[in-house]
Amino acid sequence: MNKICVYAICKNEEKFVDKWLDNMSEADYIVVLDTGSTDKTFEKLKNDPRVTKVVQKIYSKEEWRFDVARNDSLELVPEDANILIEKSSQDGFLYLKSTKFVFSVFHKFKCIFWWHI
Numbered sequence: 744m745n746k747i748c749v750y751a752i753c754k755n756e757e758k759f760v761d762k763w764l765d766n767m768s769e770a771d772y773i774v775v776l777d778t779g780s781t782d783k784t785f786e787k788l789k790n791d792p793r794v795t796k797v798v799q800k801i802y803s804k805e806e807w808r809f810d811v812a813r814n815d816s817l818e819l820v821p822e823d824a825n826i827l828i829e830k831s832s833q834d835g836f837l838y839l840k841s842t843k844f845v846f847s848v849f850h851k852f853k854c855i856f857w858w859h860i
Contacts, residue, residue, distance in 0.1 A: 745825055745826050746771045746772065746821070746823050746824045746825055746826070747769075747770045747771050747772070747824070747826045747827075747828065748770060748771065748772040748773075748774060748795075748820050748821060748824035748826070748827050748828070749767045749770040749772070749773045749774070749827075749828045749829075750773075750774045750775070750776075750816050750817065750819065750820055750827060750828075750829055751763075751773075751774075751775045751776070751816070751829070752775075752776045752778060752809075752812050752813065752816050753775055753776070753777055753778070753780065753784060753788075754777065754778045754779055754780050754784070755780045755781060755782050755784060756780070756782075756784045757780070757782040757783045757784045757787065760784055760787050760788060761787070764791055764793050764794070767793070767828075768793055770828065771824070772795040772796075772820070772821050772824055773793055773794050773795050774794075774795050774796045774797070774816065774819035774820055774821075775788050775794060775796075775797045775798075775816075775819075776797075776798055776799075776800060776812060776815055776816035776819060777797060777798070777799040777800070778799075778800060778801065778802055778807075778812055779799065779800075779801040779802070780799070785797065785799050795821070796819050798815075798819060800812075800815060
């Protein structure tokens with residue numbers, strides 16, 4: 744059986760995180776890498792039972808690179824997940840169930856959905 748995992752990288756998304764979690768609730772796993780929120784984003788994610796795993800990793804200005812953060816967030820994905828959904832834009836948080844998906848095959852996963860609104 745396919746296991747769906749939503750993974751995201753976030754920072755200071757407190758005002759969007761509840762709506763996003765509502766929209767992602769049908770996934771088998773939700774994993775999030777918080778890159779140093781100074782609002783209540785990390786606490787909200789940490790205390791929400793729908794979130795499988797949330798880690799906060801603060802990158803210095805010199806070490807910040809999106810590809811590094813993406814790789815770090817992929818490390819949070821459970822081994823038995825084989826379909827990934829990635830958050831790639833703020834607006835994309837709210838429109839997962841729209842038809843604006845791009846399909847791609849990636850490593851061991853059957854597919855990853857990226858969406859841009």
